[in-house]
Amino acid sequence: MAKSHPKLLIVEDDPGLQRQLKWCFREYHVLMASTRQEALRIVDLHEPPVVLLDLGLPPDAANASEGLRALEEILVRSRHTKVIVVTGHDERETALRAVAAGAYDFYQKPVDADVLRLIVDRAKNLYELQQEHRRLIEAPRSPLEGIVATSPQMLQVCRMIERVAPVNATVLLMGESGTGKEVLARALHRLSPRQAERFVAINCASIPDTLLESELFGYERGAFTGANRQTEGKIEYANRGTLFLDEIGDLPLALQAKLLRFLQERVIERLGGRGEIPVDVRVVCATNRDLKTMLEEGEFREDLYYRLSEITVAIPPLRERDGDATLLAHAFLRKYAERDRRSLRGFSPDALAAIEAYEWPGNVRELENILRRAVIMAEYNSIMAADLALPCSETEISSLRLREAREQVEQRTVSRALGQANGNLARAAELLGISRPTLYSLLSKYGLKGTVAVD
Ligand SMILES: Nc1ncnc2c1ncn2[C@@H]1O[C@H](COP(=O)(O)OP(=O)(O)OP(=O)(O)O)[C@@H](O)[C@H]1O
Ligand SMILES: [Mg+2]
Structure with missing residues (x-):
């Protein structure tokens, strides 16, 4: 029987029925047992998804006790297995007892192949669904799409992103370079009600100050030399979506004032334009600079800072x-x-x-x-x-220093011991608690041999 066929264990002591059932379940990889012990051995070996269990097993086939015991033991060994018990025609009560004890279903003889197949197929399907479900919940899940993390520090950040995504508040992502500010900003957008709209990113550090204003706000035709057609700015382009202002700490002061106005009024004016244009965007910004220090030094507007940091998320360094x-x-x-x-x-x-x-x-x-x-x-x-090809790491450096330090102390201690012992090596070794050969090797290691008269 091919491996891909689902396994089915049939526990049945009547050879005639065995043959009949085997034929009936041609689509399965049928495993056959005629006693409780055999059944348990097969369960241990194969963990079959479905077991068809005749409750009237030897030694006392008229009594269901052996069958019920088999049921219990199968479920202990393989608790997800679906066991369908088969009873005699007038043994409804036993069948119900079996279901109460954990059997998936019961079937009363005589055997009707079609009905029995239906029951077994349904049990198998349910087993497979449940197995898939278990696999999904047990598999290591990515905390957010695009984010690989398992540390409590990052899981907390991911939870925070999930929590703030649905609301419209402005979010400031703070973290060193390369910590994943942009991936998190994108994840936030995907989790927000604006996910079907645009995510527009603009890097305030990479665009020359002179161009940044027109990039952000757009311009009308003739606004300046070279402005030969009306152009939408990034803010307008992000309308209804999310605007990601990257490296916000690099925004020049003059533009900070303009951005603040936009955040307060939610309207923009193109360069050379005469009218105000309402724009609805969710703003997410990011910086690797210390905005608080920039505030103190007058490099970043305080009012803008408070506008932008309605919610701040600190992304820990790796x-x-x-x-x-x-x-x-x-x-x-x-x-x-x-x-x-x-x-x-x-x-x-x-x-x-x-x-x-x-x-x-x-x-x-x-x-x-x-x-x-x-x-x-x-x-x-x-x-x-x-x-x-990693550069020499801090830990390597400190262990190197440790070795140097240890050697320095060693050298100094040996010298002092020699001094105290007045050059008597036996005495010095005793003071140091080491053997004479060890002392000799230390003397040569530190070039101290010439300083003492070797006896
Ligand atoms: N948790 C993460 N799981 C998987 N990939 C990540 C994770 N964080 C960052 N990355 C990847 O690392 C790279 C840097 O991330 P990203 O550009 O978001 O960082 P950043 O904080 O914006 O950096 P910078 O300050 O240099 O702009 C990207 O290729 C990103 O896909
Ligand atoms: Mg970035």
Whole structure:
């Protein structure tokens, strides 16, 4: 019988019925048992989705006790299995007892093949649906579309995004470069009632100040030299959707005033325009700069800051997310290995240790870049630490320093002991609590041999 056929265990002691049922369930991979013990062995081995169980089993076929015991034991071993009990014609009460004990359904002899097949098919379908459901709820879920995270720090951020997405409040995403501000802004848009409308992103840092105003607000024909046709700005273009103002900390002061006006009035005026145009956008902005410090230094308007930060979400740097670096590394490995058609199995232990130890100053973006490159460079079927080519990490530095420090202290202590012992090596070794050969090797290690008269 082909492997793909669903398994069905039939527990039946009558050889004639066995044959009949086997024929009846040709579409199944039928496993046959005639005793409770045999049935349990098969359940342990195969975990069949459906069991057809004759309650009148030997040794006392007239009594359902052996059958009921089999039912109980099957369900203990394989609690998701659907057990359909088969009873004699006048054993309705026993059948009900079996259902109360956890049987999925019951069937009374004599056997009508069509009806029995229907019951078994339904049980199998239900089993498969429930199994799929279990798989879905047990599978590691991505907290938000496009976001790979497992750390409590990031899960909290994702929950916050989910919570603020449905309301129209302005959201300020704050985080170091490469922490995922843009992916989160996009996730927020997708979860909002505006998801079917545009998500328009503008990077305030990458557009020269002189152009930024017309980019944001648009212009009328003839507004300035070269303005030969009316052009919509990004704000207007995002109408009904979400406007993502990236690197908001880089917005020049003059434009800050204009943006504030828009946020208060919700109307814009194109450059060279005469009329106000109402625009309905949800504003999300992001910055990697410390806006509070910028406020104090007069580089960012306080009133604008309070407008923009109705809700602020602080995105933690990668080094503060427990377990995320490894998880992201695996995700990027899969992504780039698939793209480059490389069959890489995973990471060597030293590569994983290096990923965990590194500080990731460039955050997720840096990790992604490192992996994109490592997937190309890897010589073996796993990524090695050397393939990552990580710069010397902080931890390595501090352990290096530790070794240096230890050696310095060691050298000084040996010298002092020698001084106290007045150059007597036996005495010095005793003071230090070490053997003479050990002291000799320390003397040569630190070039102290010439300082004492070796006896
Ligand atoms: N949690 C995450 N899961 C999967 N990919 C992520 C995650 N966070 C960031 N990325 C990926 O890392 C890269 C950088 O993310 P993004 O551009 O959103 O960061 P950013 O904070 O806007 O960075 P920058 O300040 O440099 O603009 C993108 O390719 C993004 O897809
Ligand atoms: Mg960005």
